[in-house]
Amino acid sequence: MIRLMKFFNGYLHVHVTGYSPERFLNLCSNRNILLWDLLPSKNGYEFYISIQAFRQLKPILKKTGTKIHIIEKSGFPFMAFRYRKHKFFFVGIAAALLLLFTMSRFIWNVQIDGNSYFSDQTLTKYLEEQGVGYGSRKKDLKCEEIEKQIRTDYPDIIWVSVNVKGTRLVVDIQEVAAEREKDDEEAEGTDLVAQYDGTVTSIVTRAGTPCVKKGDQVKAGDVLVSGCLEIFNDAGEVSGYQYCSADADVYVESSLPYEDKFPAVETRYQETGETRYALAFCTKKKRFEIALRKNTFTDFEKLTKLETIHFGEDFYLPIQLEWTKINELSPQKHTYTEEEAKQTAGRHLELYCKKLTEKDFEILEKSVKINFDKSEITVSGKLKVLEKASKTQQTEKRKLEEKEGQEENGIDTGTNGNSN
Structure with missing residues (x-):
């Protein structure tokens, strides 16, 4: 949001030189003039400053004996001035503003808080079946009725709050499912x-x-x-x-028995420094990819970052940007030395012990040995552990066995004895 405000207000990339640029910076700080991305450069400093703040620098420059040089002008005011004779530029801006206004009348993001038993996917799908959620018109949403319907269809949800914030639908719930499940188990x-x-x-x-x-x-x-x-x-x-x-x-x-195997020769990948980039625009149903440079790599890794376009915390748009960085990798064969094999085996063992510890196991003793082979390295042995029992099963139902000669109420029904 701050970057957006800077763009619309306009800003400058400048270079300050002179007798005392440090004093210039101190005076800017004392007068609360915002400078950002400050970097030292030849005979001075480079930084970014807004148009409004730039107009306040004249007395400071005169007082410190410094000079300022504009390297680059950025932002909407300069763009508008540059394209002032192009009618379609302003038509495009008007169309974009109209599109933003239109999209602001719909819900483009659903946020569910407080749920533990019911997943986000379950509740989101339920809301979509009720005609509430992604793409819903905000004026058609009746939050109180949605709250009543959720409580009716989900008895284990005892409290619901539904609110519209910007283009977000925020659903806060409180459940009793965990307590009920525990009662059923008991x-x-x-x-x-x-x-x-x-x-x-x-x-x-x-x-x-x-x-x-x-x-x-x-x-x-x-x-x-x-x-x-x-x-x-x-x-x-x-x-x-x-x-x-x-x-x-x-x-x-x-x-517990322990066994681990890994190849004595492995393929390791190193980055060559060559990269490719791709950009994709994603909606709920479609994806449009733009390859900024064709990927011709044989071996590579992809780093993807997905961002939902939004302004502030509550104004979401139905478009996601998917940035992809592709790094070329060069495969190389590597044979483990004895020391490297021991270190790798040790790391695998520590990882296995860590998983046991997370399951309430205490490791008392480790006894393992490593066998080296041209093609494979084998680690085997035993671990002495102390386990806190946590595994459960349903209790088998028992039937009360009746004793011979007795009814359920305990009255003797035997045939021995006199019957006068």
Whole structure:
């Protein structure tokens, strides 16, 4: 937005020379005259300054004994003066302003905040099915009705706020889906199970029935803490079952196999310094690409940057600019030395251990060895880890078994004894 204002107001690229250019800069700072992109140059400094500020420099130049030279004039005022005799230039400007005014009457960007259970894509697609969103006329949008419709169609969304800001539609929501999902899980019941073979080192149970104790050997898939709770009657017999989501701190020491392979000779790519550029204009349905120079590279990498055209935070346009930089690469064969192979293997191992740590594993010991071959380098071994059990499964429902000779209410129905 600031660059746009500078363009419409006009600015100059100038060069200041003389006896004391530093004093000139200090006086400009004291008088709040904005200078930008200041760079030292031969016998002085180069910088950019607005037309309005340039007109205030005369007393400062006289006081400091400096001279100023205009290198380049930029901005709309100079462009308008340059093309003042070209009628089509002003017709084009008028047409562009009319187009901007027309597009400002529509919604070109939808922003959804506060959602975690429902994705942006889900809610955006729902709004499009209701005729709300990209390309909607702002005057046809009734925000209160949209809010009521969302709450009706999504019971797990308890609060909605819909606002139009510029050409953006901002939807703020609050969900209860996570809490409801948790309640459903507790109603069904979940078990805590072992992910790998190992030895239980400690167990602290907060909810559920512990099925193992410290020192027990467990297999992958064994239930550590059950989500099934037994309910006993006054006689100490099981009279029913209640289900919950098992909650416990169970640590299992395990030995995990580790194996890694990578080629002894790899192809490495280096930039040659040759580049190509491409520009594309993208709308929701179409894409128009302009190759500024044809790409003839055999090996290359693409760096793409996508920008939505907008003015300020709220005035979005239905056009995206896709800038692409293409760097030529030169392939070169490289054979690993023993030291390079060890460093590469070490980096792969550290990355693997980092992923385990993110999954609540503690690395206790690493024991690996490297085998060198002409075509391949192999790393194998074992990792001793301490795992905090987090894997769950649905609790298997149990049926209360009736004892022989008893009904469900506990009355003896046996045939032994006298029946007078």
